[in-house]
Amino acid sequence: MSAPGPQLPLPLAHRAAQGREDFLVSDSNAVAVTWIDRWPDWPQPVAVLVGPAGSGKSHLADVWRSKARALPCEAQALRKEDVPELLATKALVVENLHQLRDPEALFHLLNFARETGAFLLLTSAESPAALHFPLPDLMSRLNAAPTVQLHAPDEMLLLQLIAKHFADRGVHATPTMLEYISNRIDRSAHAARDVVQRIDMHALSHGKRLNMSVIRDVLNAPADAG
Template identity: 45%
Template sequence: MSRQLIFELGHRPAFGREDFLVGPSNEAAVAMIDAWPNWLGPTAALSGPAGSGKTHLAEVWRAAAGAVRLDLSALGEADLPALVAQRAIILEDLARLSDREERALFHLLNLVREEGAALLLTSRAAPGHIEVRLPDLASRLRALPHAELGAPDDALLAGVLVKLFDDRQLRVAEPLIAYLTSRIERSISVLRDVVEALDRASLSGKRPITVPLAAEVLQSLGRG
């Protein structure tokens, strides 16, 4: 008997504004992004745990503002005047900084203000809680307009699950969504991992995505 090959097709996550589901845990962050260009200052910040939606909202703003992305690892070496000339910048995953990166960030904040550009920062911790050594930088970070994303509630969790399945062109029944939302921790990154694992298990076993399959997958992931 010949062996049948299984091809795993890629999928495209939907990152448009209309694809972002709004609930109590993220409505302040969504309102801040929607308020651009009428921000309270040239720089704004989003914070929240991994998978809470920071990257999605940053992508929504990137599309609206025509922003360029700057990796934290490139901050210390970046040509900041050339970067600010792009008019809108995203710096994601702000965390503990080296001395050189602190000076670069302080210079970037000043240039953005002086040139009338815009900057969006994202981080897990609130910007004012990121440990920095430069007193002036610490003061600037504490003063930034800031919105926090929290863990999703049940309704938002269910909506995100449906969206993640839709991103993969998978249609699942409501009992499966209810089963997963009652058993998965409130983290969108965990939901993403579970949906991916279910997709793989369904494809490799040629089985529909049902509650029994979900129970097996959660058990294999140590979440059963």
């Protein structure tokens, strides 16, 4: 009789901690965090968070959204006729400005926000000046808005992110484990989250506790394995 193979882990619900107290601060994001923390004491009612994928823009935007009771909106879905409803709470997060499809809708949003005293937080992978929207007045407004840069996680932040994702899953990783992992993945929040998920799922499916052998199995596996 053959030995049973690895078991598939049950798809248990997993909720990452996403509050302000869970947002890890380092030199790569400290300025942006300070800017969010000082709201509503902003010099202008519009701010732009700019950073590469995995830099923490969405997490920080969620922190502000909770604090300001703002509604969420994807830039590519923004429509002029939806603007009054989107600003019902006098605060709005517009994610992924670089994917905007309707510049006139954004210009209307900025005007309506100014008229009603609403706050806007925009996120983008590119600076407003690099977006080159065809409306000069819109570009002027965006370029005048304070732009806060987030950078890819530095070494210390990457270690903290990996440790946090393990802790969110109720798993303790030693400093040796954390350093081993961080030296072998891309420097992004997405990579940290993804590798922890893969390691944890591998450990669960084989009925093992987290150890260096489990970590090596995952990190040394072919890219198309599984």
